[in-house]
Amino acid sequence: MTIQTDVLIIGGGFAGVTVAQELEKQGIKTTLVDRKDYFEVTFATLRNITAPDKTKNRARKKYQDFLSGRFIQSDVVEMSSTAAVLIDGTEIKFTQGIIASGTRYSSMPVAKSTIAMDISARNDELLGFHEKLKSANKVLVIGGGVVGVELAGEIAYALPNIQVTLAHNSHVLLNGFEEKTQRKSLEQLNSLGVDVIFNSQYLKIDDSYIDKNTGIASDADLVFEATGVLPNNEYLKTNLSQILNDYGYVRVNERLEVIGENSLYALGDIADVGEAKLGYLAQEQGKYVAKSIIKKLKGKSNKAYKRNPLIALIPVGQKDGVVQLPFAVTTLRFLVGLKQKDLFVNKVYKAF
Numbered sequence: 112m113t114i115q116t117d118v119l120i121i122g123g124g125f126a127g128v129t130v131a132q133e134l135e136k137q138g139i140k141t142t143l144v145d146r147k148d149y150f151e152v153t154f155a156t157l158r159n160i161t162a163p164d165k166t167k168n169r170a171r172k173k174y175q176d177f178l179s180g181r182f183i184q185s186d187v188v189e190m191s192s193t194a195a196v197l198i199d200g201t202e203i204k205f206t207q208g209i210i211a212s213g214t215r216y217s218s219m220p221v222a223k224s225t226i227a228m229d230i231s232a233r234n235d236e237l238l239g240f241h242e243k244l245k246s247a248n249k250v251l252v253i254g255g256g257v258v259g260v261e262l263a264g265e266i267a268y269a270l271p272n273i274q275v276t277l278a279h280n281s282h283v284l285l286n287g288f289e290e291k292t293q294r295k296s297l298e299q300l301n302s303l304g305v306d307v308i309f310n311s312q313y314l315k316i317d318d319s320y321i322d323k324n325t326g327i328a329s330d331a332d333l334v335f336e337a338t339g340v341l342p343n344n345e346y347l348k349t350n351l352s353q354i355l356n357d358y359g360y361v362r363v364n365e366r367l368e369v370i371g372e373n374s375l376y377a378l379g380d381i382a383d384v385g386e387a388k389l390g391y392l393a394q395e396q397g398k399y400v401a402k403s404i405i406k407k408l409k410g411k412s413n414k415a416y417k418r419n420p421l422i423a424l425i426p427v428g429q430k431d432g433v434v435q436l437p438f439a440v441t442t443l444r445f446l447v448g449l450k451q452k453d454l455f456v457n458k459v460y461k462a463f
């Protein structure tokens with residue numbers, strides 16, 4: 112079977128959904144393909160496993176319940192400059208192709224699931240992790256990036272009987288962030304009782320996690336590997352391998368057009384935009400790409416994409432956190448509370 116569409120969007124994350132909604136608002140027909148049947152506000156998934164009564168399952172919505180354009184639940188297995196092929200052999204020909212397939216964790220299904228493709232399976236998957244946590248005594252979180260820091264804080268706050276260790280392979284948490292952000296988040300984790308180990312290198316050997324530096328095996332009964340982000344680029348490798356950089360991300364120019372391709376844009380986590388890989392930035396990029404397509408249809412061109420300064424609001428537990436603004440770092444409860452209320456779930460759906 113062959114389908115024809117004006118705009119094909121591969122991936123229904125923050126980036127892809129934003130492009131679809133913005134274009135549909137302007138009367139441009141889109142087709143969005145995602146292997147899952149639901150969108151998930153990732154910001155809320157960690158609290159989903161530590162305190163499911165707080166978040167309920169509000170972070171997830173089925174595409175069919177809010178997406179304006181055509182939605183196809185399937186896996187894209189191949190793509191060229193003019194068409195994509197789905198796992199059942201369906202070919203989708205497009206005028207504009209949008210690559211927004213994001214990233215996944217190599218072994219951290221709590222963050223982004225690689226197996227739960229329908230919403231109820233995902234709800235059950237996260238509830239399953241909550242049950243495991245409830246019966247755990249010691250938890251090891253590997254990776255002191257944003258996800259690892261947040262997860263360690265969430266567990267320590269909601270389940271204070273658990274002894275939480277956060278192991279990081281550097282001498283500071285949150286590499287790339289301001290020194291004050293790193294210091295304040297460490298202080299907050301420590302005050303929740305989290306034991307932070309620096310310069311560790313845990314390796315999984317059979318069923319054990321062993322710190323390569325000390326040779327000591329972790330005695331944790333539950334381990335989360337908040338490391339190893341991989342781009343979802345497999346479908347690009349047959350015909351479009353030249354658009355990938357050495358790390359597997361899609362090369363784009365200052366207009367978020369795929370370098371060397373006239374009909375393709377790439378944005379969000381999969382694209383080498385030169386901005387932090389964050390959902391709110393993927394939404395900004397989505398708005399920009401939609402505007403570019405609308406201008407292109409009118410024979411005009413959009414100005415270059417303006418990269419945004421990094422703003423990060425990192426919750427540590429359910430009350431505290433650190434806010435990094437372009438010119439200041441603060442732990443003011445009033446500002447932290449903006450996110451703590453519902454982890455921005457409503458804000459995201461409102462934007463859609």
Ligand SMILES: Cc1cc2nc3c(=O)[nH]c(=O)nc-3n(C[C@H](O)[C@H](O)[C@H](O)COP(=O)(O)OP(=O)(O)OC[C@H]3O[C@@H](n4cnc5c(N)ncnc54)[C@H](O)[C@@H]3O)c2cc1C
Pocket residue numbers: 121122123124125126127144145146147153154155156157185186187188211212213214215221222223258343346378379380381388389390391392393
């Ligand atoms: C636990 C956690 C907390 C976070 N907290 C924050 C936060 O507080 N603030 C913030 O701004 N960012 C946060 N982020 C980062 C944010 O989630 C990402 O930057 C964002 O998800 C990127 O959006 P995206 O649309 O580029 O890609 P993704 O969200 O990865 O979406 C890509 C979509 O493409 C689909 N897909 C992939 N390959 C295929 C294929 N071949 N065929 C069909 N479909 C495919 C996937 O199923 C997925 O739905 C967090 C991330 C995690 C994991």
